[in-house]
Amino acid sequence: AQSVTQLGSHVSVSEGALVLLRCNYSSSVPPYLFWYVQYPNQGLQLLLKYTSAATLVKGINGFEAEFKKSETSFHLTKPSAHMSDAAEYFCAVSDNQGGKLIFGQGTELSVKP
């Protein structure tokens, strides 16, 4: 069975500050890991994904995440927050690239001016 835990349901940062959203996973098989962003009343947009290639994954909008097997983590970072980054972020795990996703609880990111 697979599961995802996102630490912190709400994270608040100042504009220009580092963004760090935490995600830990559990999987009995090599995982595929994803980060999605959701704006209010919209679907999900893929930020980045780990598919067993490079452990440091770069995504859209300046986000990146590092896969650390020893820590079973896939934390999302961005060096400098922008007001437009305020949204809900979901970490997800799957056992294949196009298969069903198991989502974490989500982290709401607020960006203060």
Next chain:
Amino acid sequence: GAVVSQHPSRVICKSGTSVKIECRSLDFQATTMFWYRQFPKQSLMLMATSNEGSKATYEQGVEKDKFLINHASLTLSTLTVTSAHPEDSSFYICSAGGQIEQYFGPGTRLTVT
């Protein structure tokens, strides 16, 4: 890029009636589609996996007789909420499984009065 549409985007229905939600992959064929449900301020919960030409696979706790899923073609899956009740009010999101990732629709907001 791959585009998935949902129709309608919003629907209000009376308790006891049924409502159908369509999910279409616009520029690719999707053997597999997924249906998720999202309550306010909560994560996405997988309801069922829909495979073209075969019966859907429902997640534990999801009533298959209440949430009817049909995947009649490689570009269309439908979710019918039968005898809807206010507790079925939610945001329903579909996704289509591509070879390297899932592509999400914009979601359908269902309100049952």
